[in-house]
Each structure stands twice: as structure tokens, then as C-alpha cells.
Amino acid sequence: MKSRLGSVLLSLLMSTSVMAGEYDLTVDRVEIDTGDFVKEGIGYNGASPGPVMRFKEGETVKINVTNNLDEMTSIHWHGLILPFNQDGVPGISFPGIKPGETFTYEFPIQQAGTYWFHSHSGFQEPDGAYGAIVIEPEGREPFRYDREFVVQLTDKHPHSGDRIMRNLKMMPDYYNREQQTVGEFFSDASKNGLMNTVRDRMAWGDMRMMKADVEDLQGFTGLINGKGPDQNWTGLFEPGERIRLRFINSSAMTYFDIRIPGLDMTVVQADGNNVQPVSVDEFRIGVAETYDVIVRPKDEQAYTIFAESMGRSGYARATLAPEEGMEAAVPQLREAARLTMADMGGMPGMDHGSMAGMDHGNMDMDSSEDMSGMDHSSMEGTDQSNMGGMDHSNMEAMDHSGMSGMDHGSMTMGKEDKSDPFYAKGSGLMPKAANGGKFLSYADLKAQDPLYEDREPTREIELRLTGNMERYTWSINGVKYEDADPIRLKYGERVRFKFVNETMMTHPMHLHGMWSILDVGAGQWNPIKHTINVNPGTTVYMETEVDEPGQWAFHCHLSYHAAAGMFRKVIIEGGPDSTQAKTDVIAEDGGEA
């Protein structure tokens, strides 16, 4: 179902008739071949990933899901706005779908863009139960393209989800191959001094984490549309065409840094919602996020879509080419990212003395690029709007730095200098484009056409993202799901959520059923998303217009974090008119992650 002929014109012609689409999905045991290994998994209509579901804004869809497994299943329509009892979370939206049964979902399509669907039962999603959703808008898109491809990523692991969870619980660093060695201790000691190095190691030990904890699940093969790097999924194009790539990260645990050497990518959608277009050389896609980009290859040559995992332990690779069989060079993985003391910034009980001491150590270790980057980040991080914030100080700087400029040199310098305000200052995760160019930041995301009026939130709810890596427990405000009270919101209010990440891991927080208005400091232009990354040592705000009754899941989308307890039920009190949702009859039949 990969559309190789998805011209805008064609799809517009095809979609002019109003229809209530009916679709059938079967949930099946399937074989997954990554090129590196073959394993049994779960898929839809006999394959993993499942089909690309193509809907049209304004239609009502009916989807018959037949469970051919010998266990409970469910399908969650990730990012879709729909009645809560169609959201597909066992124990919250409905009881789940029993073996042999067919459950019919029915809901109106009230949005457009790129989304995805996946099982919300046990570890069926990491085992392969996912697929893509493409929704054509009622009106025209605010951008143009001649051709489109879904580019759906995952991190396929040879172990089943159940086995991975058991291993992580038993030994949290089971899948962490990047641990620091005794040799590194001595080389650090000679570089940074023995005492600094000892202090550094002790601080990390206190945190029950290790510097290499960028990824707690390594040893996967990155897949694009179900194909491993050697199987090389290929999308064909005619030189000069504009191609829309719909990137979806359906990984269980892995963030990817994506680039296409030789091509600029213009980001036009994030999480299915149009954003003011921004051209980048590279972007990071969090687990469960989607980004739509437009590329325009002008030459008769192949281009590699290269997706390195954030911790550089693996990659996915695909190709855009004028002809089947053509391929371009595949870059080497860059050096593994290492967390720094800055990524511990959110940890309670860090004493400032040791922080200051460590800062120096860091600066010595890092390149000078980092240091100049840090200067700017403080500037950007503090102001409300990026643009306003750059005002005068920069103007002066421009005077000196050769106004004969406006040339390439000063432009690219400006780009490189900026560090991303959504990362802790000096963070080891701070992204950098491989070619030294522009790396997308959340701060670049501005709504193209804001869905909601900007207004003051009615209240703020603080959610500390917490965990104990040594016991592999993950929680919110120190309490894991099974011990937690639901979060209660009132229909009609606008809630401001304050995420404080007190762990060393990045958490992609996903609120079901209602939009997450990400605060990038752009006021009315703040973008709406369904998944919000919160990096280590940072605080991120989002606001939600509570405009859907019922009860919803709210969780970290890293599969094993959600299962370990970084998960909440959200109950909406009240509703439009008197249609108070009946939510108390749902049995807890299925798994909740």
C-alpha cells in the first residue's frame, strides 16, 4: 500500500466523493525479517508494519478489527481526535478485543495529516503491531508536492517485548553496550585530573545511572517501512519533483536523527499539524512523533535517508532514487553521545559545589563549538520569543562581524552557534547537524494556522518525570501507575502542564484524546502536538484545552517506561451539555501499556 503515485492532483480527484469508509484489519502472528535476523511477531493483515490507512477529513470511518491472536489485543489511533471509547486503550477506553472476536471502531475524521496506529496491549507494539495513517485534508495543503511516501521507522529487536522487560527489570543495563570502562577512567583522569574524574564517577553512581544511558535498549536493527538497512527500502522519483516524506517514529524506545545527505528538508508538519515551513539539514524524531518534510532532488542520482539512533548504537537506512537498484553512500555512525553533568540538572539534591566543579571539567572535554553554543543558549532560553530575544545584542554583533556579510559565512556561523533551548545547557544530547548546518529545534516549530485562541491557562499541574534506573522503575511524581490516583481535569478548562524531567532519559510524553499545545515561547503560534519530548535536566510546558469528555491515557511512549509505571489515567469531569460520559463500566481486561 505504499503509494508510489500519490500526486496531489490524483488524490484530490479521488477524494471528492463524500464517503463513509469501511476498513478491515486482522491482527495476526507474522514473520519479521530484518535482514539481520528473522523473528516471529505481530502484524496487521498478515504483515508488519500493517497497511497505510488512508482516510479523508470529514468522513466517518468504520474499522472492523479481527483478533487472530490467542491473547487480548487493541488498536489505538495515535494522535486522532475521537470519542474516548474509540481510543483503544484496554482498561481506560474499552475492555479490549478478545481472541477470535471482531471489534468495530467507528468515529468521524476531524483532522488531516500523518499519524499512526498501534496495539495498546502488552508489548504487541514493539513486537510489530503498528501501521501508518494518512488523512487527506478537506481543503488544499499549504504546501505543494508531486509525490509522497510514508517513511515509518522502528527499532526491531531480536528479543520479544516480554523478554526485554524481564531482562531490564532483572538488570537495567542488560542492553547497554556503551558502558564506560576502566580504561576510560584512566584516560579521563589524565585529561581532567584524578579528583575531577573520581568526583564525576561518584556523582553518576549516586544517580544510579551511567553516562551511557542515552539508550536503555541497544542491539536493535533499525527498520524503515519494515526493511532493514541491507534490504534498503527505496522510493522512486523523477528529478525535479517535490516529494513529501511522512516520517513516523514507531519505535519502542529509539530516537532517530534523520538526514538525507545532499538534500535540504523543509519541515511542513509536526505530529500531523501544519507548521510554518522551516528548512533543515537534519532533525531528531522522538518516539511516537511524526514529521512531514518536503524535499526536491534535482539530480539524476540516488540519495540515502539516514536515521541514526540518538545514542548511535544503530541506524535505519532507505533510499530515494530515480531507478530501482540505485543507491548512494551510507554514512558512518557518528561517535556515541554521552550524557554530561548538565543532563543531571533536574536531579534533586545535586549540590552546586560539585556542579561548578564539573562544569569546568566539561568545558575542557568538549569542543570549543560547544562553548560558544552555550553562550547563545542562555540568551535564547530566557526570552519568551526567540525573535524578540535576538534583537539588539545581535544587531551590535553584526556591526562588527563584517556587514559586507549577509554572506554565506556569517549566515552559517549564526546557525551553528545556536544551541537548542530544549536541551540542558551543555547537554551531551545537544543535537548537531552532521554537515554543520541547521538542526531542527522545537523552538522552530510554529503553528501554520493556530487551532485554538491563545488564552491564560486556568491552572498549572506539575508532573515530575521520575525513575530509579537501578530497579528499572519509572514513574510520575515518584508514584507508578498502579499506585497512582487519576489526574482529574474539568471539561472546558485550559490546563498548563509543567514537565520536570528528573531522570537521565528523554521521555516522549503522550496525552491521548486532546492536543498538547507545546510552549515554544511563540504565544498564539505555539504548535499543537500529540507527543512532547522532555529532555534530561529540562522543564517543558504544554497546555491542553480540555475539550473532550471521558477518560484517557497519558504516558511516556517509551514502551518499557510506560509498562514500568510512567503512566496516568486522566479523567475529564463534566462535558458538553449533559452528555456526561459513562466511564465507570470499563473492565480492566487487557494490558494497559
Add this chain to the structure above:
Amino acid sequence: MTISKFLVAAAAISLSATAFAAGTHGGGHGHGAASGEPGKASAVSRTITVEMYDNYYEPESITVSPGETVRFMVENKGNLVHEFNIGTPEMHEGHQEEMMMMVEHGVIQGGRLNHDMMEMDMGNGQSMKHDDPNSVLLEPGQSQEVIWKFSDNSNIEFACNVPGHYQAGMYGDVKVQ
């Protein structure tokens, strides 16, 4: 369009010296063949209305004769700042770097232009004014006209060079025949 509105827009988007297309005469520009030259109102053969939306034009293609002088009534019907600029793809590419600078310095802020910032002296007597005769830069709701005499160069597009807009597809073809 009222006269006062026109004057306001014209004052805001007044003269400056950018690297290209500022001249009144084609030929001799670094990028090869010229896109034409500013036209005289008396020579206008017809008026074409171009509406700017977020982020596309209506129409997305026009046809002109070599040497024809056209009055463009350009209207921004979107919610963001947009440009209407006549040039070759290479000229647009060059101009996009300047526009990026305007965004980075807060001159273009989503749906608003910071006029004070445009006037500011950047050193070397340059400013970030946007005033080439082949283009207009408009806030939402603004209208302005461009009178342009086309050459016989057929490699011409009208384009919005606000960062990202051209790349997203905000350009139109000029067919010269």
C-alpha cells in the same frame, strides 16, 4: 486599495540596496539573464491580481508576452507575512539568505513586520529594508502593486522568499510566449 494604505505600505517597504535586481536595467547581473525591469504605468497592457495565502499563490501560473508590461495587484490574504518577488530561481535562492537574516533579526515575525528594525543601520550604510522594484513584502491584509516589464527570459518565477515558504512550494511559473 486606498491611497493612504498604499503610501503606508510604500513607506514601510521603501528603497534599499541589495545585491541584485536593484538596477533599473536588465543585463549585466551576476546571475545571467535578467527577469525584466520596472515597468511604466503608461505602458501597462493589463492587470493581474495575485492573492497570497499561507503558503501559496492564486494563481500559481501566469503567461506573458516578451516585453509585456504587467501591473500586478498583490494582496496578502493569509495570516503570515508573504513576499511577491519576480526573478529567476537563482535570484530567489540568493534573496532567501537575506530573508533568513530578516527573520533571525526579528524583522519578520510570523504575521508582522518590525519596521523599526528594517530601518536600523546595519553598518556599511546597509539596512534590512525590503524595497526592490521587483518585489513587495506584505503583512496580512495589505495590498500593493508591482509594475514589471518582462524580458524574453522564460526562466522566471514569482516567489515568496520568506524562509521555508519557497521550499514548501510558494512560487508560481511565468510562461513567456
